[in-house]
């Protein structure tokens with residue numbers, strides 16, 4: 001077993017919460033520890049995926065044809081390209097993750113049709129990402145792009161200046177572009193279990209950085225928030241799809257004017 005497989009990995013722990021099978025013993029053990037403290041984590045992960053499907057469908061219906069999904073994770077059910085193509089068959093989707101195992105699985109499981117592309121890249125290095133020749137060959141930055149930052153910013157500590165990274169992505173896109181994000185919060189949760197939970201993630205590939213509502217809202221600076229604004233992910237335009245009322249995260253969508 002490699003060192004990477006021995007260390008709990010956040011992409012594979014999330015896959016386990018979602019009932020996926022692309023995870024190793026160390027991931028399952030850490031995820032089970034989290035589930036003991038927060039038994040509704042699997043439901044919250046499903047709720048985040050349902051939010052992703054709703055925002056992606058919404059953006060496609062607004063006419064957006066290009067999607068940049070950063071921190072895309074392992075392929076699961078209802079991937080971005082599947083949801084988008086149901087509305088816009090010609091849409092292009094670039095999946096980005098910094099985790100090599102997630103990228104390897106995505107390359108193996110996702111279609112290689114030239115309109116769906118998987119890149120290894122890091123949200124903390126937006127200049128490098130935006131300059132990637134494959135990204136530039138797939139996404140035309142003179143046309144609107146939906147940037148998806150779902151359940152990823154809470155893995156980027158303030159020391160790595162996630163606000164500057166998000167601002168660079170915003171400034172690289174044209175008016176009409178969209179930013180959709182979801183972000184873990186501990187607002188309203190008791191202190192002790194949350195400390196236990198973050199301690200488990202400190203042993204993982206990416207320690208967790210939950211943020212308050214105000215801190216999450218700052219990521220959307222420069223965007224006009226669409227209704228209902230920054231809310232619990234389950235409350236963002238629920239569409240009747242069975243999903244959890246449980247959510248430990250805020251979700252919001254903004255349009256660049």
Ligand SMILES: C[S@@+](CC[C@H](N)C(=O)[O-])C[C@H]1O[C@@H](n2cnc3c(N)ncnc32)[C@H](O)[C@@H]1O
Pocket residue numbers: 010011014048049052070071072073074096097098099102121122123124149150151152155156206
């Ligand atoms: C919880 S998963 C979210 C997957 C998907 N976006 C969703 O919401 O269902 C978080 C993903 O972010 C990736 N990630 C964490 N930090 C990252 C970074 N700095 N750059 C790119 N990806 C990152 C992890 O490898 C993992 O696959």
